[in-house]
Amino acid sequence: MGAWRCQRGYTLVDTAVVLMLIGTVLSTTGPLSRRVVARYQLNTAVHTLVADLAQAKIRAIQSNAVATVRRESNRDYHVSGSPRQLPGMVRFDAASADSVVYNGLGALSGGSTQRFVLVNSFGETREVRVYAAGGHEVRKL
Numbered sequence: 001m002g003a004w005r006c007q008r009g010y011t012l013v014d015t016a017v018v019l020m021l022i023g024t025v026l027s028t029t030g031p032l033s034r035r036v037v038a039r040y041q042l043n044t045a046v047h048t049l050v051a052d053l054a055q056a057k058i059r060a061i062q063s064n065a066v067a068t069v070r071r072e073s074n075r076d077y078h079v080s081g082s083p084r085q086l087p088g089m090v091r092f093d094a095a096s097a098d099s100v101v102y103n104g105l106g107a108l109s110g111g112s113t114q115r116f117v118l119v120n121s122f123g124e125t126r127e128v129r130v131y132a133a134g135g136h137e138v139r140k141l
Helices: 012-063
Strands: 067-071 076-079 082-085 090-092 099-102 114-120 125-130 136-140
Touching (some): 012 090, 012 099, 012 114, 012 125, 099 114
Antiparallel strands (some): 067 099, 114 125, 125 136
């Protein structure tokens, strides 16, 4: 009688099943990973904007002159003349202030609370509220 040979390796069917499983997993996690990247970009944009606001306030106090953070478009802003751009999936909402101007004491020149609202492509929103005395607060909307 013929001896059975022990064959090692994978068949074409085994490989096709594994590739289908990998494809299914990747297709379900793709949109999830985009949402994670969008949330990361939103949080990064908020932290950068808060740091820029603090820098403008310090510059105003040190120079005893006004310092401005001005929104140029839905993705661009200037900090005392230096251009900044929000990350790819983040934009300013229409409810955002046009500018925040600090006086030489580090308080807002207009005397009223201003806010910047940042939104990512999935609709997640963060509000950076700047108070008249120059302090700020970040809120998740």
